[in-house]
Amino acid sequence: MITLEHYLMVSGMLFAIGFAGVMVRRNIIIILMALELMLNAANLSLVAFSRFHVNASGTPNYNAQIFVFFIITVAAAEVAVGLAIVVALFRLRQTTNVEDITALKF
Amino acid sequence: MISLPAPHLEIDVLVLGIAILLFETFAARVDKKIFAYVGILGLTLVLIASFFLAPNSLEQTSAFWSFYTADGLAIFFKRFELITTIVVLAMMIDYAPVMRGATDRFGSNLGEFFSLPLLTCAGLMYLVSAIDFIFIFVSLELVTISFFVLVSFSRKDAVALEAGVKYLILGGVSAAFLVYGITWIFGVTGETNLQRITTAFASGNIDIQAATFGAVLIVVGLGFKIAAVPFQIWVPDVYQGAPTPVTAFLSVGSKAAGFVVLIRVLKPFLMLPNMQRLLVLLALLTVIYGNLAALPQNNLKRLLGYSSVAHAGYLLIAVLCLDGPAMTFYLVAYLLMTLLSFAVLIVVSQQNGDEISGFNGLGKRQPLLAFAMVIAMVSLAGLPFTAGFFGKFFIFAAAIAQKQFLLVAVGIVTVACGFYYYLKVIRAMYWPAAGQPSVQNEIITISPLSRLIMVALMVATIVLGVYPQPILNALKH
Secondary structure, eight states: OOOOHHHHHHHHHHHHHHHHHHHHHBBBBHHHHHHHHHHHHHHHHHHHHHHHHOTTTBBBBBHHHHHHHHHHHHHHHHHHHHHHHHHHHHHHHHOOOOGGOOOOOO | OOOOTTHHHHHHHHHHHHHHHHHHHOOSSSSOOOOOHHHHHHHHHHHHHGBBBBBOOOOGGGGGGGTTTOOHHHHHHHHHHHHHHHHHHHHHHHHHHHHHSSSSSSTTHHHHHHHHHHHHHHHHHHHHBBBHHHHHHHHHHHHHHHHHHTTOOTOOOHHHHHHHHHHHHHHHHHHHHHHHHHHHHHHHSOOOBBHHHHHHHHHHHHHEEEEEEHHHHHHHHHHHHHHHHOTTTTTHHHHHHHHHHHHIIIIIIIIIHHHHHHHHHHHHHHSSTTTHHHHHHHHOOOOHHHHHHHTTOBBBBHHHHHHHHHHHHHHHHHHHHOOOOOOOHHHHHHHHHHHHHHHHHHHEEEEHSBBBGGTTTTHHHOOOHHHHHHHHHHHTTTTTHHHHHHHHHHHHHHHTTTHHHHHHHHOOOOHHHHHHHHHHHHHHHHSSOTSOOOOOOOOOOHHHHHHHHHHHHHHHHHHHOOHHHHHHHHHHH
């Protein structure tokens, strides 16, 4: 039997992997992918919570599922803008490695 | 008497922004600055309309009103964001020559530069009205994604792109933390509406550990937006790299909306044990770090970046005391003095760059600009007879009322520390250090519009420093 805890465990692992990816990886494209992973971890647990929080009438709590659609839309917009910035950066500096962009310092 | 429902204000701003975007696509030949003037005019009309809102009526029982509120705080901050955007658009007109050189062809996309602040403004106005986590998230992302574009707008400038990438990654991480926190709060309470979450928390029938986990994640996500330590790492770089009007917009508009959301969200969260202690820790770190890191800065934009971190710390003190009026007054004072200093910086930096040494001897060359900068710096430092003084006074009074004596003590010491770096700018303008000749150049011309705005900001800073009643009264309605 798969319970709420199993879904939350997987979602927590996805979030942790995504966060580690943002911190550890050096390629901006990979960092954007890791960001998507973090948002999708939230989506997974939202759907799980929605499915297991049954209303009095026996239907799932649909608020969370609506929220998932908003998150998917926003994530798409964020990546569209993000990739545009990365392309502009690549044209100017021929790099997508975060270690090469160090013009701004303390 | 005309009266319109509150949500029409945002819709008007959105329509205006999209209309400007469309016109600029199909009208390639006109001078793009006209779009900025249209934007200023339109926003001024919306600002006037905001004084003729329909009173809250019974229609508000529809589902929309469980996402959106038009209470006094929301209406006040809608006007706040409108004024900020108007001033920022005026600054952008002054800044247009710099942007022309830094983008593609001859300012071919300046129209977008003038229409994006309008869309951002609509997002900020939605944000201060949001009382549901779904709505908070969506309007926050509308603001953040518009800012990604605005920050990295000068595509030929490696520094601006670097700032854009840093803001993009950290903004994305903060959004992910916020969403994950909202998920857990939903899991605990089964609600996304703040009012119903408060009820659920007050009933005590919840899993405290899971709720605290979610609340901490949400505070982390919002901490990025308001630039609280330790989530401030992006601030200096983004402030320095972004076009100066965008920096001003980011430091005033985005921060004010972040604090309004924070104070709404914290009302339920402060019921959780240990939340207050966590926020006190954040506030302490933020005031100390912001003030100490500003000390050695020589670039004025970067200095203002660290100073905005420090001000976020003082605002956090007001927020954790749940004192809405003190927070609001501080934000108004912060708007006046920060926009004033950025307005002067934009005019001066076009000839002398962003370094403080560029201000050497400005007192002799440009008495008006130098005097405006003096008012801004003195108010940021918090000297009496300026709005900044009453801002800090109300916040420390609120903290004393809540018996947060540690915060008050550290706050006052760090204010003293702030005198050093703010007055450094004043010294450069009037008494440049020996061996640093004052910069010689032709007379700087100031456009009538920015002259008007500077004088208005100066007068407001001083008037509120003597007579703070108008703002306090405006909140009561």
